[in-house]
Amino acid sequence: MYTRGIRGATTVEHNDKQEILDATRELLSTIIAENGLVPEDIGYVFITVTSDLDAAFPAVAIRALDGWDLVPLMCALEVPVQGALPRCIRLMVTVNTTKSQKDMVHVYLNEAKSLRPDLAKR
DSSP states (O other): OEEEEEEEEEEOSSOOHHHHHHHHHHHHHHHHHHHTOOGGGEEEEEEEEOTTOOSOOTHHHHHTSTTOTTSOEEEEEOOOOTTOOSSEEEEEEEEEESSOGGGOOOEEOGGGGGTOTTTOOO
16 A cells, blocks of 8 residues: 555636635545545545635535545645736645556646646546
8 A cells, every 4th residue: 555645726716615615626526536536545635725715714625525524634825926826726635545656647627727737637
């Protein structure tokens, strides 16, 4: 068994509570589906948001999913680099798996596709 990291990012149009929660849920759900994960596989999820998103904690959306009540979650602010992608939510999902790092499917949605076009499949 190995510990692997899966990256994901998405953006929202507005600093709106429901929009942040919906986008977070969509991003994590896509990561789960693409990698065939269950909550028991997860070590923890590290969540960052850009400083222009302060209407909600993205972890609230994850905590509300079935089976995610015991998964450790941590939210933080992204480094405020000038010219960085605005209104962005990023996830680092650590998983316990027998898969190799190259088999992890990273997910970039919406405007976040520009962050890693080499990994963005959608």
